[in-house]
Amino acid sequence: MAAIYSLYIINKSGGLIFYKYEVVDGKKIFLWHDHWHPDGVLYLKYGHRIIYDAASKTDARVDSVLIDKQWQWRPARSEELVSVQSKLFSINMREEDKALWSASSSGKFSCAATWCWDVFEDYGSAGRMDTNDSLRVASLWHSMHAISQQLSPVSGCSGIELLEADTFDLHCFQSLTGTKFFVVCEPGTQHMEALLKVIYELYTDYVLKNPFYEMEMPIRCELFEINLTQTVQKDRVVLLGR
Numbered sequence: 682m683a684a685i686y687s688l689y690i691i692n693k694s695g696g697l698i699f700y701k702y703e704v705v706d707g708k709k710i711f712l713w714h715d716h717w718h719p720d721g722v723l724y725l726k727y728g729h730r731i732i733y734d735a736a737s738k739t740d741a742r743v744d745s746v747l748i749d750k751q752w753q754w755r756p757a758r759s760e761e762l763v764s765v766q767s768k769l770f771s772i773n774m775r776e777e778d779k780a781l782w783s784a785s786s787s788g789k790f791s792c793a794a795t796w797c798w799d800v801f802e803d804y805g806s807a808g809r810m811d812t813n814d815s816l817r818v819a820s821l822w823h824s825m826h827a828i829s830q831q832l833s834p835v836s837g838c839s840g841i842e843l844l845e846a847d848t849f850d851l852h853c854f855q856s857l858t859g860t861k862f863f864v865v866c867e868p869g870t871q872h873m874e875a876l877l878k879v880i881y882e883l884y885t886d887y888v889l890k891n892p893f894y895e896m897e898m899p900i901r902c903e904l905f906e907i908n909l910t911q912t913v914q915k916d917r918v919v920l921l922g923r
Contacts (some may be wrong), residue, residue, distance in 0.1 A: 685873075685913070686849060686865040689815075690884070692897045693859030695823030697816050699900040712741040719768045721901045727761045734759040822863060826853065842874075856881060876913070883908050 690699035700716070710717050713724040713732055720726050732739060736755050737746075746754050757763040826840040844851040850870060853863040854877035862877050862884070887905035888894055894902065 685870065686867070688862070688864050688880070689819055689822075690900065691819050691823055691861040691863075694897065695820050696897065697819035698898065700815055708742055708744045710743045712737065712743050712745060713739065717743060718765065720765060723765060725901070731759070731761050731765070734762045823861065826855070826861065852877060854878060854881060860884075879912055880909060883912065
């Protein structure tokens with residue numbers, strides 16, 4: 682069964698501008714400063730006031746509001762906190778790290794946890810990637826991609842498009858402006874090139890055309906995320922036919 686593990690978007694300077702977590706036990710994810718919730722980074726969206734309203738701490742982890750994988754928040758004292766808690770139903774708690782997007786026998790991808798995307802399944806529970814790890818991975822890939830252009834014996838090389846390893850494949854698409862989209866998937870997963878091009882189309886439609894988006898900055902666009910999730914759920918034949 683083919684599976685997609687994760688998706689990253691890197692700007693032309695090598696900065697990570699889009700990725701997501703999958704919530705497993707919440708011990709390594711910051712409640713207010715990591716991107717695990719449908720609203721994105723809660724501190725950036727609502728400010729410090731929401732931490733006060735939740736009677737929480739700035740450095741609290743997600744597990745501070747979880748008991749036996751059940752949400753246990755204190756009573757909401759603001760409309761913002763009510764909004765945050767009302768969207769928790771869309772987050773599917775898992776027993777262990779698993780790929781989010783899996784292809785069934787019919788060739789369709791299912792999305793078991795609509796908003797939560799896995800990051801390197803085999804990274805190990807003790808060494809699970811946090812925000813800083815993800816930033817380093819993005820920076821490393823940006824450097825490797827640039828070096829490959831210099832090492833290529835053929836002129837006009839645009840950089841690495843496919844990296845094959847024992848436990849995963851990494852497919853990369855670079856736009857004309859230098860923004861890189863790369864997906865980590867199970868070895869041998871087909872049609873990733875088509876998927877990356879569709880993701881790029883969504884990026885141009887919902888991110889670049891957003892009047893409130895600042896170029897090269899982290900992506901916080903609800904329409905982009907919704908349409909991206911819907912696209913991955915569609916039959917892969919649709920992707921191939923574009």
